[in-house]
Amino acid sequence: MRRVVAFWLIAVLGASLAEAAQNAPQRVRAFAALPDWTGLWETEVSRAVNRLSGKPAGNELEAINKSVQLVGPAPYTEAWGKKLQADLSTPAAAVGASTAKLCTYGFPMIMDVFQIFQAVVTPEETLFVFDNGEVRHIYTDGRGHPGKDDLWPTAMGDSVGHWEGETLVIDTVARTEGSLRMGPNSLSAQAHFTERVRRLDKNDLEDQLTVDDPVALMHPWKLTLHYTRAADLDRMLPWDCANDRNPVVDGKLSVAPP
Amino acid sequence: MWRSLTSGLALLLIARSGEAHHSGAMFDAQQSITLNGTVRLFQWTNPHCWIQLLVPSQTGTTEWSIEMGSNAQLYRNGWRSNTLNPGQKIIVIIHPVRDGTAAGLFVSATAADGSFLGRAPAPASP
Numbered sequence: 001m002r003r004v005v006a007f008w009l010i011a012v013l014g015a016s017l018a019e020a021a022q023n024a025p026q027r028v029r030a031f032a033a034l035p036d037w038t039g040l041w042e043t044e045v046s047r048a049v050n051r052l053s054g055k056p057a058g059n060e061l062e063a064i065n066k067s068v069q070l071v072g073p074a075p076y077t078e079a080w081g082k083k084l085q086a087d088l089s090t091p092a093a094a095v096g097a098s099t100a101k102l103c104t105y106g107f108p109m110i111m112d113v114f115q116i117f118q119a120v121v122t123p124e125e126t127l128f129v130f131d132n133g134e135v136r137h138i139y140t141d142g143r144g145h146p147g148k149d150d151l152w153p154t155a156m157g158d159s160v161g162h163w164e165g166e167t168l169v170i171d172t173v174a175r176t177e178g179s180l181r182m183g184p185n186s187l188s189a190q191a192h193f194t195e196r197v198r199r200l201d202k203n204d205l206e207d208q209l210t211v212d213d214p215v216a217l218m219h220p221w222k223l224t225l226h227y228t229r230a231a232d233l234d235r236m237l238p239w240d241c242a243n244d245r246n247p248v249v250d251g252k253l254s255v256a257p258p
Numbered sequence: 259m260w261r262s263l264t265s266g267l268a269l270l271l272i273a274r275s276g277e278a279h280h281s282g283a284m285f286d287a288q289q290s291i292t293l294n295g296t297v298r299l300f301q302w303t304n305p306h307c308w309i310q311l312l313v314p315s316q317t318g319t320t321e322w323s324i325e326m327g328s329n330a331q332l333y334r335n336g337w338r339s340n341t342l343n344p345g346q347k348i349i350v351i352i353h354p355v356r357d358g359t360a361a362g363l364f365v366s367a368t369a370a371d372g373s374f375l376g377r378a379p380a381p382a383s384p
Contacts (some may be wrong), residue, residue: 049327049331050327050330050331050334050335051335052327052331052335053326053327053331053332053335053337053364053366053376053377097281098281098283099280099281100280100281101279101280101305102279102280103279103305116330131330232334233334237329237330237333238304238330239304239305239328239330240304240305241279241304241305242303242304243301243303243304243305243306243308244279244305245306245308245323245325246279246280246284246325252284252357253280253281253283253284254284254355254357254359255284255323255325255355255359255361257310257321257323257361258299258301258308258310
């Protein structure tokens with residue numbers, strides 16, 4: 001009896017090792033075929049803000065604002081434009097805009113702001129890991145989006161992707177309807193995002209983003225986002241909101257001494 | 259019509275976009291004040307670092323709260339968590355808050371010997 005058990009144990013173990021040995025070279029080859037996006041990446045606005053030890057103000061702020069494309073004009077349908085105008089015209093919206101404190105951005109704004117990110121490319125998925133703790137998971141194992149019973153709106157939406165040469169093509173749906181968090185723009189729950197991400201050279205990464213939204217937009221909204229390597233950083237520096245000393249008092253931001 | 263109105267609102271709301279955490283509207287960027295004082299506390303924190311500075315005044319001593327960028331932002335500008343220590347005498351330039359409280363937005367700082375704290379600001383573009 002003991003011999004029989006021992007035989008089967010050895011047989012199972014041997015089969016597992018054989019499978020692992022078979023899979024390893026495949027996975028190594030899959031990794032080797034992927035582009036190298038290691039390092040930390042940042043937008044132009046991140047570079048501009050990080051030149052300062054305080055906050056941008058005056059002309060500096062104006063110049064920085066212009067480089068955030070997702071707060072620029074979007075090709076809204078007339079109906080969505082009127083809805084947006086009504087939403088933004090309330091006194092509460094004005095107070096909300098002047099007192100907003102942003103610690104997370106959600107997709108797509110996270111791709112166009114100050115947060116530095118690391119791109120982790122594996123055969124099964126690519127992750128964009130941001131310094132404020134937000135993460136985009138882009139599954140590249142051949143799956144599609146979940147069925148409607150398994151899919152609900154989230155700040156990041158649901159992303160799947162595939163490789164066309166060294167370009168990662170990303171398809172994102174199920175973003176929560178509403179504001180893009182920063183600036184005046186908003187999108188409906190029907191928004192559908194396509195991205196083509198590729199490295200232009202050693203220090204430049206590009207994301208061609210197309211936003212389709214049959215409810216909010218007259219035609220696709222196309223943007224090209226550009227990132228450069230944060231060459232002065234050798235590790236991710238965490239950014240959080242642990243010490244918020246700006247309470248809202250009487251509808252205005254204030255300073256609270258410790 | 260709706261586009262121009264939305265565009266106007268965009269100008270209002272866009273003011274917050276160049277900020278890492280909150281609007282800078284509370285600070286008067288047209289005014290600069292120079293404070294000569296002693297560090298009580300340096301908070302190396304996120305989303306903002308802060309200097310608590312004791313400044314001699316007509317009524318004795320006034321404590322100023324000076325808001326800076328994030329520590330990651332300061333790190334890239336040559337600051338470290340031990341750049342300032344309690345008791346250190348420094349000169350700080352700030353944009354004051356609009357409501358008159360003893361607080362402001364950090365612009366630059368020098369040590370008592372005149373050397374810049376952190377990296378010296380880049381010269382203004384011509």
